[in-house]
Amino acid sequence: xxxxxxxxxxxxxxxxxxxxxxxxxxxxxxxxxxxxxxxxxxxxxxxxxxxxxxxxxxxxxxxxxxxxxxxxxxxxxxxxxxxxxxxxxxxxxxxxxxxxxxxxxxxxxxxxxxxxxxxxxxxxxxxxxxxxxxxxxxxxxxxxxxxxxxxxxxxxxxxxxxxxxxxxxxxxxxxxxxxxxxxxxxxxxxxxxxxxxxxxxxxxxxxxxxxxxxxxxxxxxxxxxxxxxxxxxxxxxxxxxxxxx
Amino acid sequence: xxxxxxxxxxxxxxxxxxxxxxxxxxxxxxxxxxxxxxxxxxxxxxxxxxxxxxxxxxxxxxxxxxxxxxxxxxxxxxxxxxxxxxxxxxxxxxxxxxxxxxxxxxxxxxxxxxxxxxxxxxxxxxxxxxxxxxxxxxxxxxxxxxxxxxxxxxxxxxxxxxxxxxxxxxxxxxxxxxxxxxxxxxxxxxxxxxxxxxxxxxxxx
Numbered sequence: 001x002x003x004x005x006x007x008x009x010x011x012x013x014x015x016x017x018x019x020x021x022x023x024x025x026x027x028x029x030x031x032x033x034x035x036x037x038x039x040x041x042x043x044x045x046x047x048x049x050x051x052x053x054x055x056x057x058x059x060x061x062x063x064x065x066x067x068x069x070x071x072x073x074x075x076x077x078x079x080x081x082x083x084x085x086x087x088x089x090x091x092x093x094x095x096x097x098x099x100x101x102x103x104x105x106x107x108x109x110x111x112x113x114x115x116x117x118x119x120x121x122x123x124x125x126x127x128x129x130x131x132x133x134x135x136x137x138x139x140x141x142x143x144x145x146x147x148x149x150x151x152x153x154x155x156x157x158x159x160x161x162x163x164x165x166x167x168x169x170x171x172x173x174x175x176x177x178x179x180x181x182x183x184x185x186x187x188x189x190x191x192x193x194x195x196x197x198x199x200x201x202x203x204x205x206x207x208x209x210x211x212x213x214x215x216x217x218x219x220x221x222x223x224x225x226x227x228x229x230x231x232x233x234x235x236x237x238x239x240x241x242x243x244x245x
Numbered sequence: 246x247x248x249x250x251x252x253x254x255x256x257x258x259x260x261x262x263x264x265x266x267x268x269x270x271x272x273x274x275x276x277x278x279x280x281x282x283x284x285x286x287x288x289x290x291x292x293x294x295x296x297x298x299x300x301x302x303x304x305x306x307x308x309x310x311x312x313x314x315x316x317x318x319x320x321x322x323x324x325x326x327x328x329x330x331x332x333x334x335x336x337x338x339x340x341x342x343x344x345x346x347x348x349x350x351x352x353x354x355x356x357x358x359x360x361x362x363x364x365x366x367x368x369x370x371x372x373x374x375x376x377x378x379x380x381x382x383x384x385x386x387x388x389x390x391x392x393x394x395x396x397x398x399x400x401x402x403x404x405x406x407x408x409x410x411x412x413x414x415x416x417x418x419x420x421x422x423x424x425x426x427x428x429x430x431x432x433x434x435x436x437x438x439x440x441x442x443x444x445x446x447x448x449x450x
Contacts, residue, residue, distance in 0.1 A: 024344065029347075033335070033342075040332075040369075041330040101327070104296075104320070104326065106326075108296045108298065108317070109344060243298065244300070
């Protein structure tokens with residue numbers, strides 16, 4: 001702890017010459033801050049992506065190189081890898097903000113917590129599921145899926161992963177005040193996420209067999225939209241409860 | 246003088262445990278109130294209640310004539326709001342953005358110079374000592390005026406500061422109060438600029 005930092009003093013000039021708005025922090029300023037936090041941070045956001053790559057790479061090595069078997073299991077394997085990498089990545093969603101006082105400063109300044117949650121999760125999605133969706137193209141060489149199936153797989157990840165992220169985020173916020181709460185996150189989140197996994201892989205399978213999987217993809221997308229609209233408010237509430245504990 | 250903040254029969258309470266009861270205080274524009282009391286009397290808890298971080302279950306708070314918590318008070322505590330991934334300037338900008346202030350580069354430079362962090366603008370906050378990190382959050386005091394946030398709640402603001410910085414801080418607190426602001430602060434050091442004292446020991450349960 002520095003007790004003897006040298007100090008150059010100047011007479012305070014006050015805020016009479018600086019730009020002040022009455023609304024408090026804006027959407028753009030919150031977005032910029034969270035983007036900077038993610039971008040300038042350690043490469044921790046890469047770890048879940050590496051996990052995703054490891055799973056989808058090891059899977060073909062483990063089950064063998066028979067094309068029919070790989071094609072049958074490929075979609076499920078990619079989705080399970082996507083789910084596990086997403087759940088693994090939510091550990092640091094809110095805990096650092098609680099520990100370093102960002103949450104407290106947001107509450108005191110009466111900033112919109114749901115908006116902050118939404119922005120934080122949106123940026124997290126870009127750095128996690130957004131990249132996973134692109135990496136899912138590796139299913140073509142690894143599992144010998146057709147390009148058509150792989151595009152549908154990618155679409156299903158894009159449509160379903162926001163809902164998965166919201167469910168993981170609420171589990172993360174619920175366990176925030178608990179010691180070793182991170183261990184509980186998958187236990188709480190995974191049972192809720194199972195239907196999404198079933199629907200998403202089902203949609204790709206339908207397309208693969210020549211049937212129309214669009215209604216299921218639309219259902220996933222609708223679920224994601226609803227969760228994005230509702231969950232930030234619920235998560236903000238649970239964050240406040242975690243705060244009070 | 247019209248009171249900016251009135252506490253009427255307030256219970257200082259953390260969870261189920263009341264620490265102090267029937268705490269009353271009138272804080273007017275120009276007041277610098279030194280909140281004193283032994284460890285565990287509830288000084289930090291009271292500041293957190295006024296900041297809206299802990300609930301007020303018993304008693305009444307009147308702020309600027311209306312019943313309710315202070316609107317956007319400045320709260321300085323050990324919960325600094327400093328993210329280690331960000332640079333010093335980025336952290337200070339965020340802390341000012343919260344109060345609707347969009348500082349220019351010159352504003353940031355001036356504020357950081359005031360707290361002795363000139364030249365640290367682009368340094369990652371993770372490379373700073375605890376004292377220097379604390380100065381980032383204190384740099385806000387240089388730019389905030391009573392028009393922006395009339396009430397400052399300061400929890401041990403002089404911790405980890407050298408003598409020169411404490412003197413500079415006291416000058417700033419005096420200027421803020423003279424401009425119409427009010428300050429409620431805790432400190433285990435004597436506060437020469439305080440013109441009011443609230444001793445929580447008298448209200449302990």
